[in-house]
Amino acid sequence: MQFAVMCCMLFFGQNSWSQRPVTLSIFNESTAVPYDNLINTPIHPGVQIGTEFHWKESKHFRLYPSISVGYMFHRKLFQGVYANLELGLDYKTSFGLNLKSKIGLGYLHTFSTQQEFQFNNGEYRSGRDKGNSRLMPSFTTGLGYRFNPKKNDSSELFLLYQSWLEYPYSPGFIPLMAHTNLHLGLKFYPFEKNER
Amino acid sequence: MGKMFQLLLLSFVCACTEKDEVFEASFYECKSIESNNLQHPLTNAMDVLAEDFINKGVPGIMISVRNSEGQYTVSKGKSDLASDMDLKPCNSTRVGSTVKTFTAVTILKLQEEGLLELDDPISTYLPSAVFEEIANAEKSTIRQLLNHSSGIHNYIQDAKFQTASLNNLIKEWQPEELLAYSRGQNAYFAIGTDVRYSNTNYILLGMIIEAVTGIPFYEVFKEKLFRPLDLNHTSFAATDPVPDGIIRGYIDLYSNLNLINATYYSGWDYYSADGGLISNTSDLSLFLEKLFQGELLSETSLSEMMDWIAPNDQDKNGFETFYGLGIFQIITDYGPAYLHSGDAIGYFASMVYFPNQDITISWACNANYGKIDAIVQSKEAMEQIFKSLVGPNPIFKK
Numbered sequence: 001m002q003f004a005v006m007c008c009m010l011f012f013g014q015n016s017w018s019q020r021p022v023t024l025s026i027f028n029e030s031t032a033v034p035y036d037n038l039i040n041t042p043i044h045p046g047v048q049i050g051t052e053f054h055w056k057e058s059k060h061f062r063l064y065p066s067i068s069v070g071y072m073f074h075r076k077l078f079q080g081v082y083a084n085l086e087l088g089l090d091y092k093t094s095f096g097l098n099l100k101s102k103i104g105l106g107y108l109h110t111f112s113t114q115q116e117f118q119f120n121n122g123e124y125r126s127g128r129d130k131g132n133s134r135l136m137p138s139f140t141t142g143l144g145y146r147f148n149p150k151k152n153d154s155s156e157l158f159l160l161y162q163s164w165l166e167y168p169y170s171p172g173f174i175p176l177m178a179h180t181n182l183h184l185g186l187k188f189y190p191f192e193k194n195e196r
Numbered sequence: 197m198g199k200m201f202q203l204l205l206l207s208f209v210c211a212c213t214e215k216d217e218v219f220e221a222s223f224y225e226c227k228s229i230e231s232n233n234l235q236h237p238l239t240n241a242m243d244v245l246a247e248d249f250i251n252k253g254v255p256g257i258m259i260s261v262r263n264s265e266g267q268y269t270v271s272k273g274k275s276d277l278a279s280d281m282d283l284k285p286c287n288s289t290r291v292g293s294t295v296k297t298f299t300a301v302t303i304l305k306l307q308e309e310g311l312l313e314l315d316d317p318i319s320t321y322l323p324s325a326v327f328e329e330i331a332n333a334e335k336s337t338i339r340q341l342l343n344h345s346s347g348i349h350n351y352i353q354d355a356k357f358q359t360a361s362l363n364n365l366i367k368e369w370q371p372e373e374l375l376a377y378s379r380g381q382n383a384y385f386a387i388g389t390d391v392r393y394s395n396t397n398y399i400l401l402g403m404i405i406e407a408v409t410g411i412p413f414y415e416v417f418k419e420k421l422f423r424p425l426d427l428n429h430t431s432f433a434a435t436d437p438v439p440d441g442i443i444r445g446y447i448d449l450y451s452n453l454n455l456i457n458a459t460y461y462s463g464w465d466y467y468s469a470d471g472g473l474i475s476n477t478s479d480l481s482l483f484l485e486k487l488f489q490g491e492l493l494s495e496t497s498l499s500e501m502m503d504w505i506a507p508n509d510q511d512k513n514g515f516e517t518f519y520g521l522g523i524f525q526i527i528t529d530y531g532p533a534y535l536h537s538g539d540a541i542g543y544f545a546s547m548v549y550f551p552n553q554d555i556t557i558s559w560a561c562n563a564n565y566g567k568i569d570a571i572v573q574s575k576e577a578m579e580q581i582f583k584s585l586v587g588p589n590p591i592f593k594k
Contacts (some may be wrong), residue, residue, distance in 0.1 A: 032361040033355050042364055076365040076461070096308045112456055115216045119253045119453035124277050124545065129213070132450055152266055170451045173566050178359055 019153065021169070023050045025160070025185025029072040032180045034163030038169035039182060046072030046181060052088070057152075058100065074179070075113065082108040082136060090144065097143035108134040108166065118125075142183070152175040156187040216444075216457050224275050224441055226286035227428060229267075229478050236261070236268035239318045241584045246272035248580075249561070252571045255446055256283035256562045260477035260584060263555040269478045271535020275443035275562065277455070288429050288474050289412055290462060292538025292546035295432075295473035296398050298417055300342050300522020300559050301487060302405055304371070304497040311408040314339040314500065314521075318400060321407045327400065330375065331383035338404060341397040342521040349381035350394035352464075361464055362533070365541075367416030368463040371399050390508045391519040395470040402469025404513045405542035413469050425458050425486055427479040433465065433472040433519050442474060455563060458542030465540060470477060475556035480547040485556040487536060490551045501507065514575050529579070530586045537573065539564055544572055550586050558586055 025048045030040035050068025057063070066086045072081045086105030091099040094098045118127035144161035159182040169177040230440035231443050242259050249257045249272070260277065263571070269285035306312050312321065319327070327333035336346035351357050357377040377541035378396045405413040414432035422430050438460060445462075446455035461475075465471025486492050493501065504518035504525050509518065515526035526534050546558035548584060559581065561572050569576060 031359040033359055036356055040360075040363055045364075073212060074363075077362060111213070112454075113212060114214050114456045115278060117255070117455045119455075122251050124255055124274070124455065126278070127454075129454070170449055170566055173451050173569070177362075178355070 002110065008125075018050055019054065020191065021153070021187045021189050021191075023052060023066070023068065023185055023187045024048070025158070027070075027162075027181040027182040027183040027185075029074055029179060030183050031074070031128075031177060033178055034180055035161075038048075040074065040180070042049065044074040046070055048183065050084075052187070054185050060092050062088075062092060064090075065087050073099075078110040078180065079113050080108050080110040082160070085138065086136065086138070086140070089187065090141075091148075092122070092151060095153075096146045096149035097156070098146065098156065100140070100142045100144050100160065101163075102138070102140040102160075104136075104140070106136040106137040106138065106164075106166075108136045110134060110166075132167075135166045135167050137167070138162050144152060146185070153189050155189070158187065159183065160185070171188050205504050213336075219276060219279045219281070220266065221281065223285065224287060224443070225278075225283050226284060226288065226441060227269070228284075228286050229269055230480075231267050233266035233286060234267050236265050238265075238585055239268055239270070242268065242270040243272075245384040245581060249273075249571060253448075254561045255455065255564060256443060256569060257559060257572070258283060258285055258287070258289070258477045258561075259557070259559045259581075260285075261557050262481045263553070267478065267481060269476075276318070276356075277444065277446065281563070285478060286429060286442060288431075288439065289443050289478050289558060289562055290433075290445060290540035290543035290544065291473045291480060292465065292471045293395070294475075294480060294536050294538040294545055294547055295469065295471055296538075297487070297522045297536045297547075298421055298473065298483070299398055299401050299405070299413070299469045301492055302416055302420055302502065303338060303342060303401060304328070304493050304521065306405065306408060306416075306503060308497055310496055312338060312404065314342070318404060321404045323402065326375070326386075328401060329379040330396070331381065331469060332387050333400065334583055336369070336387055336566060339500075339521065342402050343503075343519045344391045344393050344397060345388050345389070345505060345519070346394070346397055347383040347387055348383040348394050348396050348400075349378040349383060350374065351377035351399075352395045354378070354381070356383060357464075365458075365461045366463060368466050369468075371403065371468040374399055374464065374468060375438060378506055391505050392507070397470075398470035399468045405469065414472075421483070421492075423490075425483060426481075427475065427483060430475040430479045430483075431464050433462070434467045437463070437466045439474065443562045445540065446563040447542050448563060448568045453564035453567055454490065458489045461542060462540040471538065471540060475545075477545070477547075477560050480545065480558040480560075480569065481536040481556045482535075484547045484549050484558070488556075489554075515578075521590075528582050528586075530582055530588075534583075544569075546573070546578075550582075553586055555586060557581065 048070030052066040085108040086102040086104030088102040117124040140162040144158035148154040162181040166177040240499040258271040260269040273284040402413040415522040447458040518525040531552040534550040547558040
């Protein structure tokens with residue numbers, strides 16, 4: 001909760017958009033045991049957009065909150081929209097490579113990708129799926145590359161391996177489900193020039 | 197603005213949702229069961245039972261009994277929710293692990309023919325590459341695979357397999373791919389010191405059948421069991437994984453009785469002898485009755501099949517259970533019963549024979565997981581069935 005409040009303060013408190021990056025990534029979602037495989041097939045596509053906030057930074061370390069929203073489509077199983085709050089820690093090298101890690105907590109709303117039959121008054125009828133509410137705690141590791149290592153607002157290409165849990169999953173049957181998302185994305189500063 | 201966003205999101209989600217195929221009635225036509233005795237004294241009890249399951253949330257159910265009064269099969273509910281088709285007693289469904297009894301009977305018949313010995317280690321018949329890195333496999337005997345005393349890890353309980361299976365629900369798995377999930381895993385116990393159910397045992401048994409006969413194990417099933425017993429509604433998935441007319445299967449994945457079609461999701465058991473059977477309750481009852489009335493195996497083989505072993509720890513929530521060769525003995529309020537059940541994704545079936553009453557009961561439904569399992573698979577559900585059909589005062593036809 002405190003983390004969410006802090007993010008809101010950072011989001012609304014920063015008076016200039018010029019310092020605010022946009023992170024955009026495409027990813028492959030899979031139901032998988034984390035760190036078993038890097039790439040799982042078939043590809044279940046997803047897209048995520050978000051931003052990061054400045055919090056604490058030293059020569060080699062950067063600690064930052066971030067928020068993101070996204071959509072994923074897992075063929076035959078589910079499709080979901082989510083909003084995610086994360087706290088990231090980057091280790092920056094002088095040659096532009098960043099070692100990245102994040103912990104997060106998100107809200108996910110899943111819908112079936114198939115026609116759903118709902119039981120009412122003793123019979124099944126095709127019905128509109130209202131979806132299921134889920135929590136999605138996550139842990140992410142990965143690499144980033146800043147194109148201009150000397151600039152704080154350098155664009156960055158990143159590859160992130162996000163492992164996350166879907167909870168609750170199937171109460172009384174499967175309590176939670178493990179997923180992984182492999183993100184390929186770009187952080188950039190689209191508002192920078194306009195405000196100068 | 198918020199409402200507009202919700203509307204857009206909903207439209208997008210709906211656009212990405214697949215609709216089920218809708219079939220004509222002719223798609224589910226099947227050869228009716230000639231021996232169905234509509235005057236059977238248990239018809240009323242079975243109708244009441246089946247109706248009760250439907251009212252609780254099972255989409256479709258069929259129940260068969262065979263005893264001295266003949267055989268009767270009742271079906272209630274739907275074979276296909278999108279097409280709104282009534283389930284028929286002759287429709288075919290997936291019956292999952294009930295195939296293990298067929299596998300065991302086939303192995304015993306092959307022993308009778310002198311093609312194998314139950315107490316030979318499986319390394320006598322299979323190349324080492326097959327069981328490499330599967331703990332306990334090399335030294336386990338065929339008998340220990342059959343009665344689950346090998347201690348071999350069950351691939352189906354492996355979290356990596358379960359998530360991989362969900363990740364690609366329409367993948368058709370080959371036996372070697374399934375065995376890979378048991379490689380490098382610890383055995384549950386030292387060979388012969390306990391019993392624990394493992395699908396991996398039965399994949400290996402299917403391979404042994406193929407090694408000693410030189411033909412696919414499911415062709416051996418056909419030759420030795422399906423044809424001689426006239427099991428006209430029974431086949432194995434490998435020959436036609438989703439045959440025309442098979443009823444649609446559904447899963448309650450999120451435990452809320454909101455079902456989705458899972459007819460194409462059982463690809464992990466199409467090609468291995470631990471699942472993959474397509475049949476119906478009429479055929480299952482016929483098979484089980486013939487087995488325990490001594491028409492399939494010699495007295496010696498049947499006696500070996502029923503050499504019961506108790507697990508070191510009984511499941512306190514279930515019936516007291518003993519392991520035989522491809523069959524279990526459970527202790528019910530009405531005496532012992534010989535049983536095997538099976539799940540495929542979207543399907544469940546169970547077959548049970550009560551020796552004291554000489555009655556065979558089978559039931560199958562086209563849904564599982566979530567809340568459905570408690571309705572048809574739980575001890576309470578089975579007690580309800582046994583009380584209605586085997587109990588001292590079954591609800592006879594009025």
